[in-house]
Amino acid sequence: MLALKNLKKSYTDAGEQHTILNNINLTINAGDSISIQGASGSGKSTLLHLLAALDKPDSGEILLNNSQQPNQGNDITQFTEKEADAYRQFRVGLIFQKFNLIDCITVMENVMLPAKITGKVQGEYIQELLDALDIHRHINKLPSQLSGGEQQRVAIARGLSHQPPLLLADEPTGNLDSKNSDLVSHLLVTTCKKLNTALVMVTHSQKVALLTQQQWYLDDGRLTQI
Numbered sequence: 001m002l003a004l005k006n007l008k009k010s011y012t013d014a015g016e017q018h019t020i021l022n023n024i025n026l027t028i029n030a031g032d033s034i035s036i037q038g039a040s041g042s043g044k045s046t047l048l049h050l051l052a053a054l055d056k057p058d059s060g061e062i063l064l065n066n067s068q069q070p071n072q073g074n075d076i077t078q079f080t081e082k083e084a085d086a087y088r089q090f091r092v093g094l095i096f097q098k099f100n101l102i103d104c105i106t107v108m109e110n111v112m113l114p115a116k117i118t119g120k121v122q123g124e125y126i127q128e129l130l131d132a133l134d135i136h137r138h139i140n141k142l143p144s145q146l147s148g149g150e151q152q153r154v155a156i157a158r159g160l161s162h163q164p165p166l167l168l169a170d171e172p173t174g175n176l177d178s179k180n181s182d183l184v185s186h187l188l189v190t191t192c193k194k195l196n197t198a199l200v201m202v203t204h205s206q207k208v209a210l211l212t213q214q215q216w217y218l219d220d221g222r223l224t225q226i
């Protein structure tokens with residue numbers, strides 16, 4: 001589905017160049033679940049931003065497999081802003097550590113946002129998602145009326161409401177206590193598996209990482225499978 005080839009990214013700070021990602025190669029197939037660990041500042045969020053076409057690498061390619069033309073890949077690093085917007089809206093779900101829910105609209109309205117934008121409103125599927133994540137009781141509340149664990153489950157439902165083939169999660173359990181972290185990470189992995197959605201999850205937790213099929217570690221710009 002996505003093939004990362006020789007990705008490089010560096011930042012210049014006080015006139016000095018720092019290489020954050022150095023020749024990253026990774027293949028993400030439909031339904032894969034992948035965790036990425038690494039020390040603070042090792043480049044995990046930078047890598048997710050490249051996968052979401054929110055940022056561009058210095059060099060390298062991220063080839064997006066097109067089911068109509070399986071041997072041809074669109075390089076998302078070359079997308080125009082309009083193409084990147086469409087890619088994010090239709091192909092990607094995003095989950096952030098701090099939930100990023102919109103507080104002036106209800107839980108249901110938050111969940112439905114990506115589905116409405118893409119026109120993929122499938123009632124039965126949404127009900128299944130709300131059931132799987134055990135949030136149907138809260139749909140008419142505002143996000144601020146929920147606990148942290150409940151808010152993160154709403155963020156997962158929002159990330160999946162438009163049935164994206166790829167879900168990118170940046171430390172989705174980073175703000176949760178250990179009981180909620182276990183619950184939410186388990187739900188995240190099992191829900192993606194059920195939907196055949198590929199999951200790429202950045203985490204600091206070895207326990208959470210072990211729930212995914214593939215564990216990768218980012219260190220000194222290099223990505224290694226562990």
Ligand SMILES: Nc1ncnc2c1ncn2[C@@H]1O[C@H](COP(=O)(O)OP(=O)(O)OP(=O)(O)O)[C@@H](O)[C@H]1O
Nearest residue numbers: 011012013020038039040041042043044045046047
């Ligand atoms: N826009 C930017 N300009 C300059 N440096 C940046 C920029 N974005 C990130 N960096 C630097 O790149 C490095 C990697 O940042 P990144 O946020 O990807 O790390 P991370 O592994 O996700 O860290 P954490 O686990 O603390 O969230 C850091 O040293 C950071 O300061």
